[in-house]
Amino acid sequence: MTNPVEIGKLVHFARSCFQFVGMNELNASEAAEALVVTDAMGVFTHGTKLLAGYLKKLQGGGYNPTAKPRIEREGPGWAIIDGQSALGQVGSLFALRTAIQKARQVGIAYVGLRNTGHIGAAGYYAALAAREGMIAMATGNDIPSVAAPGSRTAVLGSNPLAYAIPVGDGDPILLDIATAAVAGGKVYAAIQRGEPIPNTWLIGPEGQPTTDGSLYPKDAALAPMAGHKGYGLGLWCEILSAILPGGNITWQVGSWIFDEPGRPSWHNASFTVIDVAAMSPMGEFQQRMRRLIDELHGAPTANGVERVLLPGEREWNSYRLAQTQGITLPPDVQEKLKQASEMTGVALGDFVITR
Template identity: 45%
Template sequence: MKVSAQNLHAFCVQALTQVGVGEPDARTAADVLVTTDTWGTFTHGTKALRAYIRRLRGGGLKKKGVPKVASEGPAWAMVDGDSSLGMVSSVFAMNLAMAKAATAGIAFAGLRNNCHYGAAGYYAAMAIEKNMIGFSMANDIPTVNAPGARGSVMGRNPFGFAAPAGNEKPILLDMATSTVAGGKVFAAAALGKTIPGQWLLDANAKPTTDPTLFSHAASLTPLGGYKGYGIAFMIEVLSAILTGAAIRRQVLSWTFSDASKPTGHGAAFIAINIASFRPVEQFKQRMDQMIREIRASEKADGADRIYLPGEMEWERREKALIEGIDLPEDVAASLRGLAEDLNLDFDRFLR
């Protein structure tokens, strides 16, 4: 199913405002979710809107929540998300980090009392227009195995990084610290497909290709084994232990838990003001140089191209903004289900 980014954005705004979210916050959330879909990262885009609205209607997310600064210094801040939409509180926190970095050179903003915030890369990418380098990370409920363990030990704990370039496209990294994001496993289950054997471990820590076992009877494998496990631990420290957010099993599932309760997620954002360290144009020229050197590297047999981090996403976005977003079946089904929940005419937005 194909829909324009503009119409999909309008649907998200209408759905959110209909359940009581103010229009500015609804537009912020829609910006994050629709941008994510234009990147082709459908597991973290508008597909999640139905679950967010379930929590808004249940009270676990506050329709009129207002993120606020709990404490701060010249180059740091701690933000209380007030159980508002994760996209709203995270945009607030990243904007705060960038504002402080503009004068301090580098700044950290921690966020507690948050919820699932969608794609980590969105918040990191906010730094690009400010000629800054951005980092974003968050914790989640344990769904990922650790080497030697049976069952889940850490969350998928996503990480985002973005840096501007000159004539080349900006660099954008958005990744889970599991081998794949859990959303890809849920998507495979919804479509009745099997998955690669390296994605999941069953209750006995043995590889399985059955996505329906996740997450009640299977755990995701950590990215690169102990390396992904270690990075996930680092993210838990920065986004939860340091910020005062819920830790590991204290975090509630944003999709399956009691919708009347806050999930307690934490997040962390870092902004680096390039101009504080060297001339911005010099930095961008050096970025372009490295990008071009990598692209010109000798290609393996059968490879047509060497992609830079984020290059696929930017190209998909350019195409989606012109031709429309081609939504996968599971995303379309979720949006149609939401429209039925709210008595909205989803087909009207396809015209």
């Protein structure tokens, strides 16, 4: 068992680690916040578990701790941004804010971000836009790890797709999914914990499902989510994130985990935002949203189910609970935090030590 971690203390630790490797206070704070909020929402595969790996790339030069993303070209409702191999959170927040600013001017905007680091949880950015009154979609691409229906090898990354919808009197509706049957991080986590995996997660070297997690990623690929449907959505993410802005695609993208630390990963992302107020009176939009939400919450339920949940509702409940009771970090996350402490000399303290 572990003692719960206070959100503020975990943010302080992550921020201090990022500053140790050369990031300025603002970027370090925002990157730390992104990771810790993700932990607080219960998505431990994309929270501070990533910190040690990010630090390795920042120390090795693959990610530039002082890089400033820049707009390469733009129009009233679009922009293409070179992330300059900054940490993915830095590039993504710059791109998102650019998209929001343009959407406020013309109603809708698309921003493509190329040459960035691993972006973490795509839903984090979509939720930020939703709290600004925007409907938002975020996509990303990655080195291939996901098979297509009928393939024996990976053809696309576990490309994330997220959307968020503003809800005036509550947290945004939020969907954040890998277009694989499961995120690769969950396979690694299951292997590290010694847990079996279901036969719906991986495709083995003969193109058939396998439950042998040790084959991933060298000799197995992730299965696509919902078969051809997930494959199609993964391709959509590849096009919006990389093809359109001119970024690296499929096997041109590096592995931020396995490549040597000095090699950029050349990840890409996209952010599409719609200013609700530009197209519909906000009050009327929220009334219609409330009617829809009430209908969904009021749907008849199966035995043992209290009510139908909205996408993201479970995660926001976890976040609210973590604000008052702290975050109970799994052992695999604790181990990665210890590694981050050893890499930087930043004291971890006793708040994540296994009891």
